[in-house]
Amino acid sequence: MVSGQLLLLLAAIVIGTFLARRIWGSLSHRDKQDKLEREKFWKTVENVGIPPRGGFFAQTRGLLSSLTSVQSWTHSGYGRISKAQKLPFALPTIWTWDNVAVLPPSALRILSKPESEVTAFGAQLETIQLPYMISDRDIYMNVIHFDVARKHLVNPKDVASLAAATADEVDVAFTDVWGTSPEWKTVNAWDACGRIIMRAAIRVLIGLPTCRDETYFEQSRLFSDAVIMGTAMINTMPPLLRPVYHQARCLKILVPFVEDRIRIWKQGGEKGEDGSENDFLQWLIPKCAKEGPEQMAPTKLANRLLTFNVMFVIGMVYVFGHTVLDLYSSPNKDAYLAGLEAECHRVSAQHDGLTSRAAVDQLHRLDSVIRESMRVSDIAVTALARDVVGKPLDLGAGVQVPRGTRVVFPTHAIHRDEEYYEDPLRFDAFRFSRPFEGSSEDVAAEAKDQKDSLTTITPSFLAFGYGKHACPGRFFAAQTMKQALAGIVMDYDVEIISRPEKRQVMLNMMIPAVDAQMRYRRKTKK
Numbered sequence: 001m002v003s004g005q006l007l008l009l010l011a012a013i014v015i016g017t018f019l020a021r022r023i024w025g026s027l028s029h030r031d032k033q034d035k036l037e038r039e040k041f042w043k044t045v046e047n048v049g050i051p052p053r054g055g056f057f058a059q060t061r062g063l064l065s066s067l068t069s070v071q072s073w074t075h076s077g078y079g080r081i082s083k084a085q086k087l088p089f090a091l092p093t094i095w096t097w098d099n100v101a102v103l104p105p106s107a108l109r110i111l112s113k114p115e116s117e118v119t120a121f122g123a124q125l126e127t128i129q130l131p132y133m134i135s136d137r138d139i140y141m142n143v144i145h146f147d148v149a150r151k152h153l154v155n156p157k158d159v160a161s162l163a164a165a166t167a168d169e170v171d172v173a174f175t176d177v178w179g180t181s182p183e184w185k186t187v188n189a190w191d192a193c194g195r196i197i198m199r200a201a202i203r204v205l206i207g208l209p210t211c212r213d214e215t216y217f218e219q220s221r222l223f224s225d226a227v228i229m230g231t232a233m234i235n236t237m238p239p240l241l242r243p244v245y246h247q248a249r250c251l252k253i254l255v256p257f258v259e260d261r262i263r264i265w266k267q268g269g270e271k272g273e274d275g276s277e278n279d280f281l282q283w284l285i286p287k288c289a290k291e292g293p294e295q296m297a298p299t300k301l302a303n304r305l306l307t308f309n310v311m312f313v314i315g316m317v318y319v320f321g322h323t324v325l326d327l328y329s330s331p332n333k334d335a336y337l338a339g340l341e342a343e344c345h346r347v348s349a350q351h352d353g354l355t356s357r358a359a360v361d362q363l364h365r366l367d368s369v370i371r372e373s374m375r376v377s378d379i380a381v382t383a384l385a386r387d388v389v390g391k392p393l394d395l396g397a398g399v400q401v402p403r404g405t406r407v408v409f410p411t412h413a414i415h416r417d418e419e420y421y422e423d424p425l426r427f428d429a430f431r432f433s434r435p436f437e438g439s440s441e442d443v444a445a446e447a448k449d450q451k452d453s454l455t456t457i458t459p460s461f462l463a464f465g466y467g468k469h470a471c472p473g474r475f476f477a478a479q480t481m482k483q484a485l486a487g488i489v490m491d492y493d494v495e496i497i498s499r500p501e502k503r504q505v506m507l508n509m510m511i512p513a514v515d516a517q518m519r520y521r522r523k524t525k526k
């Protein structure tokens with residue numbers, strides 16, 4: 001009874017807010033011309049969620065149904081419209097409380113257009129809902145920490161300089177979190193895998209010793225989990241009702257630590273306590289100093305670090321968790337594991353461990369496993385959202401997308417397209433490394449020309465983005481996830497006990513398998 005009333009109340013609030021927005025929108029003259037252009041545009045493209053003669057309140061019903069229908073609508077539009085006609089289609093979504101235009105793969109080139117024509121900013125902000133996570137507006141409106149990622153994380157030397165620290169952290173984290181017992185232990189798979197990869201990521205973010213502070217780790221893990229589930233839920237709520245989460249407990253621990261590092265930096269010290277010259281904080285401090293004294297406030301720096309925590313989670317925890325689930329629940333698991341183990345031991349013996357970039361770069365099969373998991377278990381149905389902000393966007397064949405339209409790409413459907421991938425629904429762990437397998441001496445030489453390594457972006461692999469905003473963190477993420485996966489493959493037996501048969505979708509997000517169970521035990525050395 002109570003829940004029925006609650007549902008009614010929620011529905012009334014949702015519909016009331018929607019109508020209020022509509023009325024407000026129609027009263028505002030500011031964007032009237034653009035609005036008229038968009039209305040004309042929506043009439044020229046097929047709407048996959050609203051039948052042509054949908055009747056009374058069709059748009060509202062379409063928007064509300066988007067909560068559960070985005071995946072099926074997008075897949076049907078992809079085959080019939082994106083592929084067959086190379087045209088955009090309209091997808092109603094309560095994410096924007098309007099339609100978004102789903103563009104065909106042939107339009108991917110627009111992702112390299114200047115910000116004055118299409119911008120990523122608004123959509124990126126709304127995708128991870130940072131305003132509801134971080135209380136300081138300057139952190140997400142003035143993303144100088146992105147500049148630090150773009151400068152250091154795409155520099156092979158800087159990424160290589162992180163490999164020893166992440167290898168060490170992965171090793172310590174396995175011992176701390178998974179333990180060394182040869183007895184089977186049953187755990188929540190998402191949590192067990194997430195803890196390992198987060199430890200490595202946080203090590204690179206803030207270095208020793210704070211990355212091992214248990215309270216900080218736990219708080220940032222809870223905060224990050226709230227972000228990943230919160231993002232899915234917040235995006236389904238009308239903007240006026242979206243909650244403000246914040247992160248006071250993480251900041252409480254981070255701020256004194258940041259103060260300390262600023263003091264050391266001002267005294268001319270460069271190295272972290274583990275002797276490393278690089279961690280993200282060490283790169284961030286000089287950048288913020290350059291931007292002006294207001295950017296050096298320790299709380300501001302700490303908030304910038306927390307923003308990156310969010311990116312690690314949405315990216316690395318999600319991908320790593322699903323890679324382990326996909327690999328260990330595959331019917332071909334034994335053959336895959338034999339191939340992976342052989343590769344890990346061979347490379348580790350050649351390089352005296354997996355602590356260098358040179359060694360990690362040789363792990364081609366491991367590389368392929370993660371890329372394949374990113375393909376089949378991707379995070380969202382549509383992605384790479386942009387807003388048209390300049391002149392109308394010309395897609396050719398007379399199609400002009402007017403200013404103010406949000407456009408997205410059907411990445412999930414592209415990743416499952418049999419034109420690009422044979423037997424696309426199958427998790428084929430060595431799909432990307434198989435073409436380069438030869439005698440062991442040949443592998444390294446041939447793989448130099450390997451086109452589809454984990455970090456390679458192509459029009460049919462969009463999990464790290466495409467064009468000018470492609471992910472700058474991908475080289476670091478790949479290196480670290482490979483080290484962590486090698487740790488499991490070499491040292492543990494793993495069995496997946498349960499995972500959802502079918503992946504759940506909420507609006508645009510593929511809900512992660514947070515309830516999956518697995519068991520593991522430490523391998524006994526032969």
Ligand code: HEM
Pocket residue numbers: 120124146149150153308311312314315316319383384385462463464465466468469470471472473474476477
């Ligand atoms: C497996 C892990 C990751 C995945 C799947 C991932 C995915 C993505 C994608 C798809 C984009 C493009 C978004 C768009 O075009 O709208 C992106 C951008 C970005 N990523 Fe990642 N990412 C990951 C890890 C990281 C890490 C570790 C960092 C480092 C701190 C990072 C930093 C960034 C930044 C700063 C951007 C924005 C780039 C720009 O706007 O120019 N990412 N990421």
